[in-house]
Structure formats: structure tokens, C-alpha cells
Amino acid sequence: MATHKLLLLPGDGIGPEVMREVEKIVGWFRKRGVGFETETDLVGGSAYDAHGKAISEAAMGRAQAADAVLFGAVGGPKWDSVPYDVRPEAGLLRLRKDLGLFANLRPAICYPALADASSLKREVVEGLDIVIVRELTGGVYFGEPKELVTLENGQQRAVDTQVYTTGEIERIARVAFDLARKRRNKVSSSEKMNVMKTGVLWRQVVSRIGKAEYADVELEHVLADNCAMQLVRNPKQFDVIVTDNLFGDILSDIAAMLTGSLGMLPSASLGAEDPKTGKRKALYEPVHGSAPDIAGKGLANPIAMVGSFGMALRYSFGLIDEADRLEKAIANVLASGVRTKDIAAPGTNAVGTQDVGDAIVKEL
Amino acid sequence: MATHKLLLLPGDGIGPEVMREVEKIVGWFRKRGVGFETETDLVGGSAYDAHGKAISEAAMGRAQAADAVLFGAVGGPKWDSVPYDVRPEAGLLRLRKDLGLFANLRPAICYPALADASSLKREVVEGLDIVIVRELTGGVYFGEPKELVTLENGQQRAVDTQVYTTGEIERIARVAFDLARKRRNKVSSSEKMNVMKTGVLWRQVVSRIGKAEYADVELEHVLADNCAMQLVRNPKQFDVIVTDNLFGDILSDIAAMLTGSLGMLPSASLGAEDPKTGKRKALYEPVHGSAPDIAGKGLANPIAMVGSFGMALRYSFGLIDEADRLEKAIANVLASGVRTKDIAAPGTNAVGTQDVGDAIVKEL
Ligand SMILES: CC(C)[C@H](C(=O)O)[C@@H](O)C(=O)O
Numbered sequence: 001m002a003t004h005k006l007l008l009l010p011g012d013g014i015g016p017e018v019m020r021e022v023e024k025i026v027g028w029f030r031k032r033g034v035g036f037e038t039e040t041d042l043v044g045g046s047a048y049d050a051h052g053k054a055i056s057e058a059a060m061g062r063a064q065a066a067d068a069v070l071f072g073a074v075g076g077p078k079w080d081s082v083p084y085d086v087r088p089e090a091g092l093l094r095l096r097k098d099l100g101l102f103a104n105l106r107p108a109i110c111y112p113a114l115a116d117a118s119s120l121k122r123e124v125v126e127g128l129d130i131v132i133v134r135e136l137t138g139g140v141y142f143g144e145p146k147e148l149v150t151l152e153n154g155q156q157r158a159v160d161t162q163v164y165t166t167g168e169i170e171r172i173a174r175v176a177f178d179l180a181r182k183r184r185n186k187v188s189s190s191e192k193m194n195v196m197k198t199g200v201l202w203r204q205v206v207s208r209i210g211k212a213e214y215a216d217v218e219l220e221h222v223l224a225d226n227c228a229m230q231l232v233r234n235p236k237q238f239d240v241i242v243t244d245n246l247f248g249d250i251l252s253d254i255a256a257m258l259t260g261s262l263g264m265l266p267s268a269s270l271g272a273e274d275p276k277t278g279k280r281k282a283l284y285e286p287v288h289g290s291a292p293d294i295a296g297k298g299l300a301n302p303i304a305m306v307g308s309f310g311m312a313l314r315y316s317f318g319l320i321d322e323a324d325r326l327e328k329a330i331a332n333v334l335a336s337g338v339r340t341k342d343i344a345a346p347g348t349n350a351v352g353t354q355d356v357g358d359a360i361v362k363e364l
Numbered sequence: 365m366a367t368h369k370l371l372l373l374p375g376d377g378i379g380p381e382v383m384r385e386v387e388k389i390v391g392w393f394r395k396r397g398v399g400f401e402t403e404t405d406l407v408g409g410s411a412y413d414a415h416g417k418a419i420s421e422a423a424m425g426r427a428q429a430a431d432a433v434l435f436g437a438v439g440g441p442k443w444d445s446v447p448y449d450v451r452p453e454a455g456l457l458r459l460r461k462d463l464g465l466f467a468n469l470r471p472a473i474c475y476p477a478l479a480d481a482s483s484l485k486r487e488v489v490e491g492l493d494i495v496i497v498r499e500l501t502g503g504v505y506f507g508e509p510k511e512l513v514t515l516e517n518g519q520q521r522a523v524d525t526q527v528y529t530t531g532e533i534e535r536i537a538r539v540a541f542d543l544a545r546k547r548r549n550k551v552s553s554s555e556k557m558n559v560m561k562t563g564v565l566w567r568q569v570v571s572r573i574g575k576a577e578y579a580d581v582e583l584e585h586v587l588a589d590n591c592a593m594q595l596v597r598n599p600k601q602f603d604v605i606v607t608d609n610l611f612g613d614i615l616s617d618i619a620a621m622l623t624g625s626l627g628m629l630p631s632a633s634l635g636a637e638d639p640k641t642g643k644r645k646a647l648y649e650p651v652h653g654s655a656p657d658i659a660g661k662g663l664a665n666p667i668a669m670v671g672s673f674g675m676a677l678r679y680s681f682g683l684i685d686e687a688d689r690l691e692k693a694i695a696n697v698l699a700s701g702v703r704t705k706d707i708a709a710p711g712t713n714a715v716g717t718q719d720v721g722d723a724i725v726k727e728l
């Protein structure tokens with residue numbers, strides 16, 4: 001049987017705790033003969049503490065060599081004042097850029113059992129199942145110039161540059177349309193074409209690809225400010241939302257928060273398919289952050305991290321049965337009421353991070 | 365008695381309908397001896413249809429000469445494919461820039477009587493009263509280069525540039541801190557300093573101004589993606605949110621949508637105080653857009669537009685009693701159940717745009 005190379009980058013805050021539960025599950029699959037080879041390395045603030053930068057060259061080499069990277073979370077108040085170039089987030093941004101992970105898929109699913117945890121009315125979010133497809137290697141995150149200079153008059157002047165080219169938009173549009181075909185066949189493309197030239201190009205290119213290659217998929221255009229509003233007003237009108245790096249950052253966080261299931265949502269960041277091997281680089285991470293306030297206390301919900309491993313099984317390793325099995329185990333554990341504090345039903349006892357991991361292994 | 369010069373720019377879609385109700389109210393005040401001089405001109409798509417551009421030089425001259433501009437709304441599918449430089453929004457952007465309206469104040473208030481119209485749970489939004497202070501003449505809206513070019517390989521490349529200088533951030537920060545002092549004394553400053561240099565400068569400057577000049581005001585920093593999340597999770601944690609032009613566009617729309625009162629929310633865009641006259645240029649507009657789908661049908665809620673006139677009374681003309689009187693009239697009309705469709709209580713009959721205007725005049 002093939003061996004799948006996994007790089008684990010737990011990172012900071014609750015990252016290590018939730019990653020530990022994934023390791024249990026990897027161990028379970030390994031015992032049943034699925035070939036996993038795992039390595040672990042530092043990223044983010046913990047890498048900065050050890051090496052003075054947010055990811056070491058050695059770790060980058062391991063990431064390049066891996067079939068998939070599992071990423072926990074980075075950042076925390078401890079590193080709030082480290083220099084910009086070595087701040088924890090720089091490790092994540094470098095991974096995205098150097099591995100060419102241009103397509104970030106962020107599902108926002110509202111589990112009926114958890115609908116009451118949402119701040120929205122039950123009927124607005126119950127059964128919600130949408131995906132934000134976020135462009136991840138372009139836009140204002142990486143455009144040049146990006147600088148902070150002191151002017152002659154003593155004032156400072158900061159500049160960020162948002163750049164998009166036709167090709168960058170085409171490939172992310174195709175990811176969104178392909179995904180919509182496997183779902184409810186609708187793509188909503190979001191930008192600010194009324195004030196941004198990148199928005200003008202974005203709309204042009206998405207429209208053209210839609211007409212030329214995906215005439216069977218419904219396409220609509222929604223300005224980003226209106227999209228944010230509509231997500232709050234009536235999120236179930238959407239199926240797949242495709243948008244740029246910065247709008248995707250915000251819109252996907254809104255979508256995740258709507259569900260009341262933030263601690264449950266995995267995400268995948270994918271590169272282009274290698275025409276020779278058919279393989280694509282990939283990184284899987286929970287949508288939630290490093291949650292420094294609860295780190296180290298065993299309170300964190302590991303399901304988003306475990307679910308991210310499930311996505312790796314499905315999308316990077318083609319282990320569909322195993323992915324189904326893992327997802328079923330998670331669902332059963334949830335249904336049985338074994339839940340961390342963030343999703344515990346009112347009046348029930350919350351359990352710890354490890355208890356959830358153990359329960360999932362038991363269900364498997 | 366002084367004469368107050370008002371320029372009315374109804375614009376497109378429902379703009380003219382809701383502006384007509386303001387004219388009734390202006391008329392009422394005029395009869396009671398308050399000196400108003402009004403002019404009306406075109407902006408947006410209607411200006412484009414008449415002059416081939418989104419605002420004429422004559423209208424710009426009138427705006428410069430006015431004590432306050434009342435703005436309806438611009439845009440609609442009819443103008444979706446007009447050239448970028450003359451699209452309806454260009455008229456609004458030129459007004460903001462040329463009048464130097466750098467401070468956009470967008471209150472988000474959830475009227476208890478309307479809390480059920482929100483998609484959020486009543487307890488999450490009831491009594492919500494926050495203000496988004498949005499920087500309005502800088503950032504990615506106006507930074508250069510802003511271009512769409514064809515490369516040698518035939519691909520297109522679009523660029524937008526976000527620029528901020530120390531001075532631009534200082535003055536908007538002061539607006540936010542001053543406002544917080546009159547409210548609940550808390551400022552939340554929002555940016556993406558983990559990926560943007562403008563965010564780094566933004567946080568630095570706001571922190572410095574806060575420490576040096578407003579040590580009595582609580583200041584917190586919230587990344588823009590997290591701020592969007594927190595607005596959905598628990599908006600009442602905020603008092604004043606200060607942020608840049610683009611984040612402000614999105615965050616203020618989210619905040620408005622939370623309240624369930626979108627058709628009720630006015631906004632003010634203010635320039636710097638003239639050191640000689642003590643006057644400042646100002647434009648007042650509803651937070652909602654041109655709503656082309658209901659335009660011309662007499663269904664639009666005029667309260668946001670009438671409330672915008674109320675803000676002009678208060679902030680541009682110092683007519684505090686008159687502003688109070690108008691606000692009280694609006695509240696009474698709402699309480700009496702005379703409501704347009706967007707806010708009608710379930711099981712009650714909705715009235716038209718004009719009915720609401722007439723009812724307000726009657727209450728006055
Ligand atoms: C950590 C940060 C750099 C990152 C981003 O802004 O992309 C995060 O918010 C995310 O959405 O993955």
C-alpha cells in the first residue's frame with residue numbers, strides 16, 4: 001500500500017492540543033494498515049521563538065516534500081510586537097505562496113444539532129451548507145509595492161498593492177464552477193467593481209469563463225459589501241461564493257460565524273494539479289484561530305482539526321472510505337452529546353479536548 | 365434668521381421618491397420660519413443620462429457652495445456597462461473627494477420595535493447602538509496606480525493601491541475618540557496589520573493618538589476579519605468602531621443589516637472644520653442603496669433619508685430643537701404602526717413612501 005507523507009505543523013495557542021487528537025486518529029488508521037508517514041515541525045510564534053523566523057527553511061523543505069500539510073493555528077499576544085517580516089502569520093503566508101496554494105475552500109455548514117449556538121435565528125441558518133472559494137496567493141496579501149516609508153515632512157506613508165491578472169482569476173473561477181457542479185450548481189462571484197479595477201477585471205474574467213465553459217452553472221455577481229449583508233440577511237441563498245484574497249478572508253469568517261459551529265469547520269488550500277503526476281500540493285487547517293485565551297487548558301474543540309484531516313484523506317489521498325468513516329464517527333460523537341464547551345447543549349456537561357478525540361477513536 | 369443652503373441630489377432608483385418626502389419636511393420647517401434655500405441637481409445614472417458623466421461641473425459647484433448636501437442613492441442595472449470613469453458611483457466618489465469628506469459616521473441602531481426584523485436573535489441585537497467611523501477619502505478607493513493594462517502576453521493585469529499617511533489616520537482617529545467621549549467611551553480600531561502595511565501604520569497612529577490625547581477613552585484593536593465575526597457574534601460589545609475606507613464599507617453594511625432597520629439608518633460624511641468660519645462641508649445620505657427592484661413603486665421606506673436630513677439639522681445647522689422635534693416625530697410615527705413593507709409588523713398593513721412622509725409632517 002502507498003505511503004502518504006503528512007507534515008504536521010501544530011503552531012501556536014490551541015494548535016498543539018487539537019493536533020494531538022489528530023495524531024491519535026492517524027495512529028488508529030496506521031494500525032489498520034493505512035500507510036502514513038508523519039513528520040512534525042514548528043510554525044508561527046513557536047518557530048520564531050526557536051529560529052527567529054516564522055518558519056524554518058528545513059520546515060519549508062518538508063512541506064514541499066509532503067503529500068499534505070496539516071496546519072493548526074498561529075499567533076498570540078506574545079508575538080504582537082515582533083518585526084513584521086517574522087510575525088507568526090508570515091509562516092502561514094509563506095506556505096501558501098511557496099506551495100502555490102491558490103484555492104482556499106472554506107465550507108460553512110450549520111449542523112442542525114448546533115443551530116442554537118448561532119447568534120442568528122434558527123430558521124435563517126438551519127441546514128446552511130455553503131462554500132467560500134477564496135483566492136489565496138494573490139491580491140493585496142502579496143502585491144508590490146508593500147511598504148512603510150518616512151516622508152520628508154516626517155509623516156509616514158504606508159502602501160499596499162492589490163494585483164490580479166487574467167490567469168489568476170481564471171483558475172480560481174474554474175475551481176468554483178467545478179465545485180458548484182458537484183453541489184447546487186450556483187456560483188456567486190464577489191468583488192467591488194464599482195471602486196476597484198481588480199474588481200472590474202475579476203467580474204469580466206469570471207463572466208467569460210462562466211459563459212464559455214460552464215454555461216450549465218448559474219452565475220451571479222454580488223458586490224462585496226452587499227455580499228456581507230446578504231450573508232447576514234439570508235445566507236441560504238448562496239451555494240458557492242468565489243472571491244479574492246482579502247474579501248475572502250472577511251466573508252469566510254462571517255460565513256463561519258453564522259453557523260454557530262466555528263470550532264467544527266475545516267478548510268483546504270489547494271495548489272494546481274501537476275500534469276505529470278496528477279498530484280496537487282495541499283494544506284488543511286481549521287477555520288478557527290489560535291484562541292490564546294483558552295490555550296493549554298484542554299478546552300479547545302478538536303473537531304475542526306480532525307475534520308481537516310478528513311478533508312486530507314478525501315482530497316489528497318483519495319481515501320474516500322476512510323474519510324466517510326471518520327466523518328461518520330465525528331457525527332456519532334456529536335450526536336451522543338460528547339461536546340466541548342463551545343458547542344455543549346445547554347444544561348449538559350462539557351468535556352475536554354482529549355475526551356472528544358478519544359470518543360472519535362472509539363467510534364472508529 | 366440665517367438661511368441654510370441645502371443641495372438635494374436625489375440620484376437614482378428610490379432616491380427621488382425618498383427625497384420627495386424630505387422636501388415636504390423642509391417645506392414644513394420653512395413655513396415655521398426656518399430659513400432654508402434648496403436647490404436640486406442630478407447625480408449618478410440620471411446625471412450620466414443627461415450629461416454623459418456622473419456629476420456635472422455645475423452640480424459640483426453647487427455642492428461646494430452649499431452648507432450641506434442631501435444625497436439619495438445612485439446606480440442600477442441600467443448603467444451596469446457604462447465606462448468605469450462615468451459610472452453612477454463616480455459621482456458620489458467625486459463629491460466625497462472634492463468636498464474633503466473624510467469622516468463617514470454610520471450609526472447602527474436597533475429599534476426595539478423592529479428587533480424582530482433582524483435575522484439575528486432578539487437578545488443579540490435588541491438595543492444595539494454603535495457607530496462605525498469610516499475613513500472616506502483615502503485608502504484603496506483613491507490610491508494610485510489604479511489601472512487595468514494589457515500585458516505583452518495578452519493577459520490583463522489590474523492594480524489598485526491602498527495608501528494611508530500619518531495625517532489621514534490621525535484626523536479620523538480624533539473623530540472617533542471625540543465621538544466615543546460623548547457615548548460609551550470605547551473605541552475599537554480595525555485593520556489587517558498582520559498582512560497590510562497600511563494596517564501596521566493605522567494601528568501605530570491610532571494607539572499613539574489614543575495614549576497622547578484620549579487616555580480616558582478605552583481603546584482596543586481588532587483585526588478586520590475578526591471584527592466582522594464579532595459583529596455577527598455579539599455586536600453589543602462595541603461602541604465606536606474606527607476603520608479604513610474599504611473595511612468601513614463592509615463592516616458598516618454588516619452592522620446596518622444586523623439591526624433589521626436598514627431602511628431607517630442615516631449617515632453623515634463630514635469634512636474638516638474651516639478654522640476661520642468654524643463650518644465644515646457635509647453630505648448626508650441613507651445607508652441603504654438605490655434598490656432598483658422597488659424603485660418607482662412607492663414602497664421605499666423614507667425614514668433613513670428623512671433621518672439624514674435630521675442629522676443635517678443637528679450637525680450642519682446647529683438646529684438642535686428642530687432635530688429633536690423631527691426625531692420625535694419619526695419615533696411617534698413608527699410607534700403608531702405607520703410603516704412601509706420592510707418594517708411592517710407581521711399581520712399589519714404596510715403603507716407607502718408618501719404615507720410615511722405625510723404622517724411625519726402631521727406629527728410635527
Ligand atoms: C492569519 C492570517 C494571516 C490569515 C489571513 O488573513 O489570511 C487568517 O485570517 C486566515 O483567514 O487564514
Ligand SMILES: CC(C)[C@H](C(=O)O)[C@@H](O)C(=O)O
Binds near residue numbers: 195453456457613
Ligand atoms: C456606491 C459605492 C461606491 C459606495 C462605496 O463603496 O463606498 C457604497 O457602497 C457606500 O458604502 O457608500
